[in-house]
Amino acid sequence: xxxxxxHRFIKNLTLNKSRHVSTCRAVLLPSFGGPHKLELHHNVExxxxxxxxxxxxxxAVSINPxxxxxxxxxxxxxxxxxxxxxxxxxxxxxxxxxGAAVNSVSVGQQVFGALHPTxxxxxxxxxxxxxxxxxxxxxxxxxxxxxxxxxFAAMTAWRALKCTASISEGERILVVGGGGAVGFxxxxxxxxxxxxVTTTCGxxxxxxxxxxxxxxxxxxxxxxxxxxxxxxxxAVLDTIGLPETExxxxxxxxxxxxxxxxxxxxxxxxxxxxxxxxxxxxxxFLLKKQIQYRLAYGIEYSWIFMRSDIEGLxxxxxxxxxxxxxxxxxxxxxxxxxxEAHEAKDERIIQGKxxxxxx
Numbered sequence: 119x120x121x122x123x124x125h126r127f128i129k130n131l132t133l134n135k136s137r138h139v140s141t142c143r144a145v146l147l148p149s150f151g152g153p154h155k156l157e158l159h160h161n162v163e164x165x166x167x168x169x170x171x172x173x174x175x176x177x178a179v180s181i182n183p184x185x186x187x188x189x190x191x192x193x194x195x196x197x198x199x200x201x202x203x204x205x206x207x208x209x210x211x212x213x214x215x216x217g218a219a220v221n222s223v224s225v226g227q228q229v230f231g232a233l234h235p236t237x238x239x240x241x242x243x244x245x246x247x248x249x250x251x252x253x254x255x256x257x258x259x260x261x262x263x264x265x266x267x268x269x270f271a272a273m274t275a276w277r278a279l280k281c282t283a284s285i286s287e288g289e290r291i292l293v294v295g296g297g298g299a300v301g302f303x304x305x306x307x308x309x310x311x312x313x314x315v316t317t318t319c320g321x322x323x324x325x326x327x328x329x330x331x332x333x334x335x336x337x338x339x340x341x342x343x344x345x346x347x348x349x350x351x352x353a354v355l356d357t358i359g360l361p362e363t364e365x366x367x368x369x370x371x372x373x374x375x376x377x378x379x380x381x382x383x384x385x386x387x388x389x390x391x392x393x394x395x396x397x398x399x400x401x402x403f404l405l406k407k408q409i410q411y412r413l414a415y416g417i418e419y420s421w422i423f424m425r426s427d428i429e430g431l432x433x434x435x436x437x438x439x440x441x442x443x444x445x446x447x448x449x450x451x452x453x454x455x456x457x458e459a460h461e462a463k464d465e466r467i468i469q470g471k472x473x474x475x476x477x
Contacts, residue, residue: 139164139173139214144243145456146202150191153460158453164245169219172253174229177211177262179241181472182270182299186463195388195396196236206241207233209248210256210265220250228256231431232269235424242456244476251428257438267445267471271299272434274380274424275307275355281427282420283353283376287312290349294367295357296332297323299445299471300380304355305330306443316351318343322469344369351375355422373416382421447471
């Protein structure tokens, strides 16, 4: 006699078998400051999973500029009251357990993903917790180290180009600062969409930008950007966010185009004036600039932040599998050397992507 299979029972049984982790290693930040503030602890509590959460056994996590800025005190108005916190946004690893409502991934699956910028419990830990909308299957063609370098930067670029500017084939894109992970991701995303791309970058990055598909890579160190770049663009993504790069970016926009900067003022104003006054001040500041640029130049002005978008993450995975999106990793460190890794980034000893390995 055939016995019917109760799939929900099997899922719960698998979950119960896998959900045995109560503590693990994690890098804690007890107070803001330099790399010496980072502390590796061996018995940090792993919180119970909520219904839509996924427990990931971390194999590799990348260091983003947001990590070093947060460590130094950026966002203290939000994170200060939550210390100690765990830094880290990117992760690649295996699913160790899933919440009761998760149906997109399963235990044992190889996955990668990224947390929202405001997450308190980050990924510098043996067991990271993400929502099911923040994680998807790891590209088979990439190692955990390679995969961990991609999600946060690529999703930030995705939010700018696909969600804010809604780029389409044939539109011209200018990426200011293509040498960083977000800028480099934006170039590849735009090229995959069929958009001609121009970028500015340092001397050492010119060949890499052209190899990624940029039609023009302007060396801002040796060339006059305003003289070398020709024509107008449908969208400008400014990864630098200085007054000068904003001025140049706006000059090259068509009417109806989008200027997008990664250097929004929300966190800095909140840090300066506190959440109660700072966030309304940031909203007013953004609205003023939007109206100003719309009236004066006929363009749209936006601050860009990474947000969870499972459709975007899946599309990024597909581009990775097709060989159309990759972020090179310059150096890896074991998680036990996290202080040294942050020191190398602070002192600009390593310009490219740095990844922490947890095995």
